[in-house]
Amino acid sequence: MITKIDSEKCIGCGICARTCPLDTIRVNENGKAFIAYPEDCMTCYLCEMNCPNGAIYVHPFKELLPRSLPNCY
Amino acid sequence: MKEHIYETDLLIVGSGSAGLWAAYSAKQKNKDINVMIVDKGPENWGGLMACAGGDLDIVMPGEDIQDWVKDWVYYYDGLCDQELMETLFKDTYEILEQYQKWGCEYLTDENGRMDTVGVPQRGLEHIKLYVTKVKGSGGLRMAKALAKAIKEAGVESLGRTMLTDLLKDETGRVIGAIGFNTIDGSFVQIKAKAVLIATGMGGWKSSYMKNPSTGEGIAMAFRAGAEIRNMEFARVWNVPKLFGWEGQTTLLPLGARFVNARGENFMERYSKTLGSNTDPHYSTIGMALEMRAGRGPCYMDTSALKPEDAAVVKPKLGWQYINYNRLKDDCGIDFFEQKTEWMPQPLMSYGGLVADLKGATRVPGLYAAGRCRSIDPGVYTGGFALASTATSGKIAGESMVDYVQELPLVELNQAEVEQLKGKLYAPLNGTGVPAKEVLRCIQNIVYPYEVSIIKSDGALQNALHKMETLKAELLPQMGAPDAHYLMKLKEVEAIAFITEWYIKASLMRTESRCGHYREDYPDHDDNWLKWIVIGLEDGVAEAHTVDVPIETYKHPIERYYQDNFKFE
Numbered sequence A: 001m002i003t004k005i006d007s008e009k010c011i012g013c014g015i016c017a018r019t020c021p022l023d024t025i026r027v028n029e030n031g032k033a034f035i036a037y038p039e040d041c042m043t044c045y046l047c048e049m050n051c052p053n054g055a056i057y058v059h060p061f062k063e064l065l066p067r068s069l070p071n072c073y
Numbered sequence B: 001m002k003e004h005i006y007e008t009d010l011l012i013v014g015s016g017s018a019g020l021w022a023a024y025s026a027k028q029k030n031k032d033i034n035v036m037i038v039d040k041g042p043e044n045w046g047g048l049m050a051c052a053g054g055d056l057d058i059v060m061p062g063e064d065i066q067d068w069v070k071d072w073v074y075y076y077d078g079l080c081d082q083e084l085m086e087t088l089f090k091d092t093y094e095i096l097e098q099y100q101k102w103g104c105e106y107l108t109d110e111n112g113r114m115d116t117v118g119v120p121q122r123g124l125e126h127i128k129l130y131v132t133k134v135k136g137s138g139g140l141r142m143a144k145a146l147a148k149a150i151k152e153a154g155v156e157s158l159g160r161t162m163l164t165d166l167l168k169d170e171t172g173r174v175i176g177a178i179g180f181n182t183i184d185g186s187f188v189q190i191k192a193k194a195v196l197i198a199t200g201m202g203g204w205k206s207s208y209m210k211n212p213s214t215g216e217g218i219a220m221a222f223r224a225g226a227e228i229r230n231m232e233f234a235r236v237w238n239v240p241k242l243f244g245w246e247g248q249t250t251l252l253p254l255g256a257r258f259v260n261a262r263g264e265n266f267m268e269r270y271s272k273t274l275g276s277n278t279d280p281h282y283s284t285i286g287m288a289l290e291m292r293a294g295r296g297p298c299y300m301d302t303s304a305l306k307p308e309d310a311a312v313v314k315p316k317l318g319w320q321y322i323n324y325n326r327l328k329d330d331c332g333i334d335f336f337e338q339k340t341e342w343m344p345q346p347l348m349s350y351g352g353l354v355a356d357l358k359g360a361t362r363v364p365g366l367y368a369a370g371r372c373r374s375i376d377p378g379v380y381t382g383g384f385a386l387a388s389t390a391t392s393g394k395i396a397g398e399s400m401v402d403y404v405q406e407l408p409l410v411e412l413n414q415a416e417v418e419q420l421k422g423k424l425y426a427p428l429n430g431t432g433v434p435a436k437e438v439l440r441c442i443q444n445i446v447y448p449y450e451v452s453i454i455k456s457d458g459a460l461q462n463a464l465h466k467m468e469t470l471k472a473e474l475l476p477q478m479g480a481p482d483a484h485y486l487m488k489l490k491e492v493e494a495i496a497f498i499t500e501w502y503i504k505a506s507l508m509r510t511e512s513r514c515g516h517y518r519e520d521y522p523d524h525d526d527n528w529l530k531w532i533v534i535g536l537e538d539g540v541a542e543a544h545t546v547d548v549p550i551e552t553y554k555h556p557i558e559r560y561y562q563d564n565f566k567f568e
């Protein structure tokens, strides 16, 4: 899941917001990207790969979903 | 509310592999035709292909397509649309050549030959996949190449636009669609001479990056009169418990395997012939039985991979590379050095639209391509999707060019448009139940293994009852505070539709076949060599069966893949 956008590093180019397939990221009125809809992230890393300034950190762990099997979280 | 009105000859809904191939091929056939491609995600982003490995099932020159079809008849336990498989796979080599022309590279041997390095799938004789040269971002490269090609061909593209309803003229022909911009909420009307649904499968927003595939395209085509089939088959996948991993279709044939808590290769218990080298739809049944017997959890064990094979499957680019390194560096998980816990997860329903060999549904002017059309029942071979979405998109795009030749553009009936628009925006008030909560309820109904993996009448009846209550009580109460959430709400409505028919069709098929496993009917039943087809008859949804016309097909059923397994 996306966990961080470093506003110091963000130059407000908007590429991440344009690339996110699920519209998780938006750019605010101060020209900084922020995680607008965190619950939508599917951990695809497309935003991080496209950020020209290394401002985004996607953590490899995904959203925990209901279990299919007993004893399996 | 702002409004946009567009018109085009061909309207393509969904810019995944199928939609992009359809747009490209239509323009190749007739450069003067107007083509518009619309996606609820970013413009021309490539759909799931943007995250895919890029593996392709290719019938190589010198191979006989009939050998592949025979493999499928066996693999699908007879439930194989033989003519469709032949049509979709006979020209896969052309697709590969086109990708190569666009600069995409695939693995070869030291002499530059590809045909010697195919990875056989699921213990089958002929079906093989071919992997991209450098593991990690093959699908993304293919998506970018296609997006560039359609731009150059003059296709008009619209991103962040979700289409929700199709419109027909008085003769019953589809003449356009409506929807909305998912960022600013503005209303969109598109007039078209023919519409292609290329919106992918309908699923449950699992953690395997299938989140955009929620089934609205299937649901809207169904409401317009198209039929659906194969709804009882769910794509249940083995996934790491905590993170994402792409590539088991290559890992398993190369010697990786699933083991239980005791370290046993438990699939050998259930299949003496195939062991772990089979389809997830069988190994997840094995996993569920291991857990039930107290021998869980289960793990992926890569220790038997040869170093030279591990070198090929180790990610080197793209999201897979970041993911692999980050797991190692930030989470202390080295995929190739330790066992990782895996579990089954229902991703989506295999069910989809019924269409003919050219991609036409039974509704005039409405076509389907890619994963939203029903091609295969409940088991999968790696590389199948990127090959069949390309060919089905290509065929549909070309057929639509012929279809629209003499057709006029027709004005949309504005009274009907207004009515649909009112219904579309009604939940946009922010006070209702969040769509995500309802999604969680649906996942809770469908995820338990007795509904998704080892099905039985009691569990399915119970699930159906819960779904019907949810449909009556919870769905109408959903609300969305903004256009973004309106999109999520529309997705959940479609997920509910898909889920209801997944459960109903699962109840109906009182046998086991091709990944649909009923514990109360564990064997295949010759009376069930049929598809369950669902359609609207006089406005009412009805399911009926259609026999597989085996006597008119080229290949009889000589053996059943499921006979390789004994689940006791």
Ligand SMILES: Cc1cc2nc3c(=O)[nH]c(=O)nc-3n(C[C@H](O)[C@H](O)[C@H](O)COP(=O)(O)OP(=O)(O)OC[C@H]3O[C@@H](n4cnc5c(N)ncnc54)[C@H](O)[C@@H]3O)c2cc1C
Residues within 6 Å of the ligand: B013, B014, B015, B016, B017, B018, B019, B038, B039, B040, B041, B046, B047, B048, B049, B051, B052, B053, B054, B055, B056, B057, B139, B161, B162, B163, B164, B198, B199, B200, B201, B208, B209, B210, B212, B213, B214, B215, B216, B217, B246, B369, B370, B371, B372, B382, B383, B384, B385, B386, B387, B389
């Ligand atoms: C991680 C991962 C790895 C994979 N690896 C491989 C592989 O190596 N080989 C292989 O063969 N397959 C692979 N697959 C599967 C394959 O990528 C997909 O099955 C295939 O790309 C689906 O193509 P499609 O065009 O049918 O649908 P999709 O890619 O789902 O595209 C449908 C598009 O329609 C849009 N859409 C949906 N509804 C609407 C609507 N109402 N309005 C507007 N737009 C809409 C969506 O946003 C999406 O862009 C992989 C999949 C994943 C997730």
Ligand code: SF4
Residues within 6 Å of the ligand: A005, A009, A010, A011, A012, A013, A014, A015, A016, A017, A027, A032, A033, A050, A051, A052, A053, A054, A055, A056
């Ligand atoms: S891509 Fe990077 S720099 Fe550009 S807006 Fe996003 S976070 Fe900021």
Ligand code: SF4
Residues within 6 Å of the ligand: A001, A002, A019, A020, A021, A022, A023, A024, A025, A040, A041, A042, A043, A044, A045, A046, A047, A048, A058
């Ligand atoms: S990881 Fe993918 S889904 Fe998540 S915010 Fe980034 S682009 Fe969006």
